[in-house]
Amino acid sequence: MSRVGKMPVAVPQGVDVAINAEQISVKGSLGTLVQSVNRLVTVKNEGGKLTFTPADESVEANAMSGTMRALVANMVNGVSKGFERKLNLVGVGYRAQAQGQKLNLQIGFSHPVVKDMPTGIKVECPTQTEIVIKGADRQVVGQIAAEVRAIRPPEPYKGKGIRYSDEKVSLKETKKK
Known part of the structure; x- marks a missing residue:
């Protein structure tokens, strides 16, 4: 599994994360950002931490889990700090x-x-x-x-x-x- 994808994303206070089948919406004090979810990655919100796991064992799913994690981490950082x-x-x-x-x-x-x-x-x-x-x-x-x-x-x-x-x-x- 991707090293970056293994690390969970901590959601700080004042940031709301909504996960749908098609997209992730992150809302904070500086605005709202939306990112579409890749079908090769499953996203879970567990106790204020977002985890990203590949849907299957393919190389593409492994790569996309790290990519999705990095994009969502930037979204969380952007709406909280900018x-x-x-x-x-x-x-x-x-x-x-x-x-x-x-x-x-x-x-x-x-x-x-x-x-x-x-x-x-x-x-x-x-x-x-x-x-x-x-x-x-x-x-x-x-x-x-x-x-x-x-x-x-x-x-x-x-x-x-x-x-x-x-x-x-x-x-x-x-x-x-």
Whole structure:
């Protein structure tokens, strides 16, 4: 059996888990998330702990038990604590500004770039060169952060652009005569 799939998921106080034949619904203080259940995995809620076991002895069922466990653990963590991704702007005159559900970026183009945030995602700018994207769904938070970074990825010669706060950009040496 999958090593990850063997570990139960602890459900903290204030988080409600509803298990149907087709889906798992997790509700907490930061929202509600729904995940469809794979037919190869059986999910049980036993005393505040969720267990995931393969329905049969196949390799696919074993793999899916670990996958389902990881997805549901992220859902439980998301509705209780939430996820966040930090981005930094590097470059002279590069600025970011959060206005409600919109992110205004001035990143060296002739026009400002406006990025709309989907529902459930909050964007903050503690300083003009920092962006913090927060939400309950880990996949959506990561996807939005990747889309914002893709507007102006860090270039390899000066390192200017939008990068993750923990990203290391290795700079190339310029051409010699």
